[in-house]
Amino acid sequence: MSTLTLQAPAKLNLSLRVLRSRDDGFHEIDTLMVKLPGLHDQIEISPAKSFTFECDDATLPTNEENLVVKAVRAYEKAAKTTCKYAVSLKKTIPHGAGLGGGSSDAATVLLGLDQLHEGKLGPARLRNLAATLGSDVPFFLTPGSARCTGRGEILKSETAPPLRILIVKPPFAVSTPDAYKRWSSSKELPAIRYAPQEVGGVSLVNDLERPVFAKHLFLAEVKEWLLGRRETTAALLCGSGSAIFALLQEDADPEDLARCARHELDPGFWHWAGKTSA
Secondary structure (H helix, E strand, O other): OOOEEEEEEEEEEEEEEEEEEOOOOOEEEEEEEEEEEEEEEEEEEEEOOOOEEEEOOOOOOOOOOOHHHHHHHHHHHHHOOOOOEEEEEEOOOOOOOOOOHHHHHHHHHHHHHHHHOOOOOHHHHHHHHHHHHOOOHHHHHOOOOEEEEOOOOEEEEOOOOOOEEEEEEOOOOOOHHHHHHOOOOOOOOOOOOOOOEEEOOEEEEEOOHHHHHHHOHHHHHHHHHHHOOOOEEEEEEOOOOOOEEEEEOOOOOHHHHHHHHHHHOOOOOEEEEEEOOO
């Protein structure tokens, strides 16, 4: 067999409601997620004498802690097979941004392995396996957008309009478990807009803004700065952060807006501009 090359797309939470804490340590959520096909990691799976994994981002672990490795081990156990492949991960989606890069990588590896094993597990068993790896992982097994409930693993297809966006991320990351841990006790900051933003039939809201902004005031300032720009129609924290996305006016120049953000807020901003998938 030749090398199998796959793309693992990022995601955006257009709406993220945290409903309650669960007895299993997770939180009950209701979220509308869309994919960003233009922003993706690349995964290559090649035949080898034994399983190996490498990643071009030196800040990420390549041992059993990595979600890709966990996905391979989980697939081996479920399919009762040994995966003799060299897996290579090229990162583009920033880590700790709330864009689902790790979950997408894990799901994409599961899809690739099942393709190489001629559909041995199939969609239903892959979904169950994905849910054991992380709440967002099942979402990346399916095309398009979806309403995700439970702890995020229960999916129902839901259409969202394609949106022009700019994402900016400061040099620091945000811990998702920490954001959820502080959700119930967090309070809103004065002068920061948390209310739902209605755009194109979609209600943009993120309940994790409250705990994240309380700990990282700069992210609240970034959102307010974006909301104050004529180029934008809305702005929201990406998942648990630390990235913030803005919906753009039709005539907006995203590269110019990103330059202004670097000049006025943080010269270390990473950014990406493009469209969400429907």
